[in-house]
Amino acid sequence: MTATPPRWTVEQFTVAADTSTARFRELRMQEPLEQYLHSYEDHRHAVEVLLERTVDLAALHLRAPEVLLEPELLTAVRFLASPFISADDLKTVAQTTLSASALRADDWAGARRVVDAVLLGLDRHRFPWVGEDRPPTDAEREAAVVATASLAATQSVQTARRTSSKDDQEQRVADYLVSRGFAQVPPRAMASVTDLPAPGEFCREALFGSRKADLVVRTRDGRAMPIECKVSNSSINSVKRLNNDAAVKAVVWLQEFGHLVALPAALLSGVFKVANLTAAQDQGLTLFWEHDLDALGAFLDAAVP
Structure with a gap:
């Protein structure tokens, strides 16, 4: 049976969002x-x-x-x-x-x-x-x-904070994927399944269909997971980054590659409203948190032939 990406309940989103917000506050207070x-x-x-x-x-x-x-x-x-x-x-x-x-x-x-x-x-x-x-x-x-x-x-x-936050997040995801046995390969434009990395590989900053993804992971069972890394410093900002960007890309990717191939995802850090998380998930976007990368790892481990 093909592994199904996780779908989170409102209660789970609430706990995760509270944890992410608390970590955001701690980071901002500790910035030198x-x-x-x-x-x-x-x-x-x-x-x-x-x-x-x-x-x-x-x-x-x-x-x-x-x-x-x-x-x-x-x-x-x-x-x-x-x-x-x-x-x-x-x-x-x-x-x-x-x-x-x-x-x-x-x-x-x-x-x-x-x-x-x-x-x-x-x-x-x-x-x-x-x-x-x-x-x-x-x-x-x-x-x-x-x-x-x-x-x-x-x-x-x-300006440096905004740039470094996103870059740091992408690097953490890339490092985590390598730790789970995935190999990083050079980016390429992916117009069809034949352009994808091999199963067990991923690339960064790549054109997936008509939209760029921060990372594209090829699961070991052959599906493609374009991942958007999103850092938000407020619930208002989260609408722009999550709902108006990542979720919109998810809809396009699902139309271009189909539900059997594409597994659009977002990796989140910072402040997000539960209602916006639920709306993004309902549009086909699988959500993971930077503070809980093992949830991503658990899915990737399950997505095998």
Whole structure:
């Protein structure tokens, strides 16, 4: 008899979700402050250098060709605005890329547009002296440096956290699969069953049908389990990551490969609402938890010829 993927009751989802949320809280409380402090010092130095080279921003246009070519100073320039301007938004608003060649083009016209875009959104509370056309006081300069470095460091840490959480989760799943005797193979596009890894193999970051999966596992009985790794920091965020992404992919994969071949799954960590978990499961998505990888292992052990 073919092994059936686990389906969880509301009570089981409730216990698992509570455990996952508790682990999320513990992780967030234990995250070292050093990561932020190190980032803050780096950004503080960049802001100080930027103010020094531009005479407290009075010569920002004049110094644009110099400061915009240094990545750290370019980041500091983006955080002069409030809210800060992302690199992608700045490219759009300034109608240029941020490459050295683009900034140099047409006698630095692109660089001037970058500065114009930033100054248009300049935070007047942090840099009051610019609009008043005067030098800053020592206290104003220090307050501006501290506030700007703090904003940049916070954003940097948050971005790194989102990226590393997902990457770490994928790596843990990959390591676990290897520990269960599965072999990792290079990724490939899988348009049909003939493109799948061999039974007992898996690959990462692969196109499964028309949608990319974080991992694709070929069970030993020949079925394919595309796995999406999802880390959520709130129940609202979980709707986007689980229901609007992973569950939608599950429906597509089942249509493309059929229920006899495809076993869409998601590996979860963080905060999820029970109602959203139930809805995703009802759409054909098998759910596992990062804190209980042995449930995944038990199914894979049972899925044999």
